[in-house]
Amino acid sequence: MCGAGMVLGSHWGVCWAGMGARQVLIDAATSYLRSHPEELVRVFRNAIGLRFGVPIASLRFLAGQGGAGGPKDIEIDPDPPGIRVAATVELMGTTVRANTSIFIERIKLSAEELRLELRLEGTTLRVLGDAQSPVAALIRSGALDLTKSGNLAAHLPKLNRLLGESAGNRLVIDLMKHPKIGKSKAVRRILGLVSAVVTVHGVESDDGHLDVLLRAFPRGVGGAVRAVRDHLFTDGPPWIRGMLPGRRDGEARSGY
Numbered sequence: 001m002c003g004a005g006m007v008l009g010s011h012w013g014v015c016w017a018g019m020g021a022r023q024v025l026i027d028a029a030t031s032y033l034r035s036h037p038e039e040l041v042r043v044f045r046n047a048i049g050l051r052f053g054v055p056i057a058s059l060r061f062l063a064g065q066g067g068a069g070g071p072k073d074i075e076i077d078p079d080p081p082g083i084r085v086a087a088t089v090e091l092m093g094t095t096v097r098a099n100t101s102i103f104i105e106r107i108k109l110s111a112e113e114l115r116l117e118l119r120l121e122g123t124t125l126r127v128l129g130d131a132q133s134p135v136a137a138l139i140r141s142g143a144l145d146l147t148k149s150g151n152l153a154a155h156l157p158k159l160n161r162l163l164g165e166s167a168g169n170r171l172v173i174d175l176m177k178h179p180k181i182g183k184s185k186a187v188r189r190i191l192g193l194v195s196a197v198v199t200v201h202g203v204e205s206d207d208g209h210l211d212v213l214l215r216a217f218p219r220g221v222g223g224a225v226r227a228v229r230d231h232l233f234t235d236g237p238p239w240i241r242g243m244l245p246g247r248r249d250g251e252a253r254s255g256y
Contacts, residue, residue: 032057050198055209057208059210071087083102084099084100091135094131098124100121100149102118105118109191114174115164116172116175117172118173120171153166192227201213
């Protein structure tokens with residue numbers, strides 16, 4: 001859990017530690033479900049349709065746990081099929097209030113990549129205070145081209161280290177560049193297993209939720225079986241791998 005919190009911290013400044021963090025999340029989830037029992041019905045209905053819904057209220061809660069160094073005063077609201085986000089950020093030494101609508105166009109998930117492709121629309125920036133920096137002058141004059149907010153994101157601390165080919169109003173976040181993910185064999189193994197069983201088909205929002213649309217067995221049942229063999233039993237005894245169906249001839253000859 002702490003590792004997941006550190007990954008989130010790259011974007012929101014979130015870092016929880018140990019049992020205290022888990023208890024905070026458990027208490028928050030329990031309180032939310034007591035106040036919104038209809039969420040349980042929605043979870044079961046979504047499971048049948050291969051959808052996973054995240055209440056936008058929970059995103060607000062997570063954003064509110066941010067620590068020093070990350071965006072502050074974060075607001076998250078639905079803007080179907082995306083979400084509207086506002087936050088106070090430091091942009092090249094200038095404190096700015098930023099607003100934008102975020103639309104998740106694609107998520108690439110596998111053992112080799114974990115990429116989010118976003119589109120930003122309606123971006124606005126407002127300088128807070130009486131800063132006299134070059135960035136402040138550009139924003140106040142209106143000379144800054146906010147239709148290319150993907151380019152501006154390259155200057156945000158922490159986030160710029162995770163960016164892929166971002167240009168115009170498109171923002172590509174390559175989470176494999178994060179050392180806690182990209183250098184972890186365990187994470188890559190989990191991603192390989194999960195992506196063989198289910199993949200993300202799309203992301204959309206309604207008035208209260210951000211829904212993740214899933215697709216089962218993107219490479220077929222055989223591909224899922226091979227993923228289990230390759231990622232789960234790679235370091236296991238050969239006889240275990242030999243019990244799994246779908247072995248390639250070359251593997252059978254080599255004893256694997």
